[in-house]
Amino acid sequence: MLPLSGERKNAKGIVCGRAESSDVLRGTTTLKRGFAHMLKNGVVMDVTNVEQAQIAEEAGAVSVMVLDKLPSDVRKAGGVARTASIRIIEEIMDSVTIPVMAKCRIGHVNEALVLQETDVDMIDESEVLTPADELRHIWKWDMTTPVVNGARSLAEALRRIEEGASMIRTKGEPGTGNVAEAITHIKKVNDELRTIKSMYDIGDNQDLVRMAREFKVSYDIVE
Numbered sequence: 001m002l003p004l005s006g007e008r009k010n011a012k013g014i015v016c017g018r019a020e021s022s023d024v025l026r027g028t029t030t031l032k033r034g035f036a037h038m039l040k041n042g043v044v045m046d047v048t049n050v051e052q053a054q055i056a057e058e059a060g061a062v063s064v065m066v067l068d069k070l071p072s073d074v075r076k077a078g079g080v081a082r083t084a085s086i087r088i089i090e091e092i093m094d095s096v097t098i099p100v101m102a103k104c105r106i107g108h109v110n111e112a113l114v115l116q117e118t119d120v121d122m123i124d125e126s127e128v129l130t131p132a133d134e135l136r137h138i139w140k141w142d143m144t145t146p147v148v149n150g151a152r153s154l155a156e157a158l159r160r161i162e163e164g165a166s167m168i169r170t171k172g173e174p175g176t177g178n179v180a181e182a183i184t185h186i187k188k189v190n191d192e193l194r195t196i197k198s199m200y201d202i203g204d205n206q207d208l209v210r211m212a213r214e215f216k217v218s219y220d221i222v223e
Contacts, residue, residue, distance in 0.1 A: 027144035036167035107133025140164030154192035155215035
């Protein structure tokens with residue numbers, strides 16, 4: 001069953017369009033999380049050009065993530081890392097049949113809106129790129145396109161979900177090829193989920209409220 005925790009039924013990102021003779025809703029929580037659910041257990045490949053995207057599709061990737069530079073190159077180059085060229089994104093979208101995703105900077109609303117206008121299938125608000133806002137992430141309920149966020153703990157994951165994220169991934173250490181950090185984050189999130197579930201199962205509402213305060217999220221989403 002598709003989880004709809006934190007759903008906002010009147011979010012700005014929900015728009016009504018026309019398909020043949022009927023009205024069609026786009027940007028609903030069910031659609032955005034449903035699309036993200038389809039990518040689970042698959043491989044999303046980082047690509048920088050059409051050739052790499054075609055190779056990824058032939059190799060069985062469920063989606064491609066378009067970047068200006070690969071994370072390892074971003075780490076080496078330093079400086080400001082931005083989203084990929086719109087021209088490259090559109091060329092890749094025209095050349096493959098699998099979903100195309102693109103990264104935007106954390107907190108950069110306009111960058112995300114530009115990507116949405118290109119009709120990418122999903123946007124990754126990514127820590128790989130240079131953050132535009134150190135304090136706030138994008139309010140993703142205003143987006144019609146689903147957005148994925150990284151998290152290192154359950155608290156971060158729940159905060160991103162409350163902001164409207166359709167999918168959560170672990171962060172790891174970008175550009176190093178070292179998966180140890182990602183494994184650590186996965187284990188931490190799973191441990192915290194087990195703790196919350198045990199509180200819920202025994203009806204310990206007081207501890208759930210305490211956890212919500214510690215996580216800086218609403219009680220409803222913890223419950």
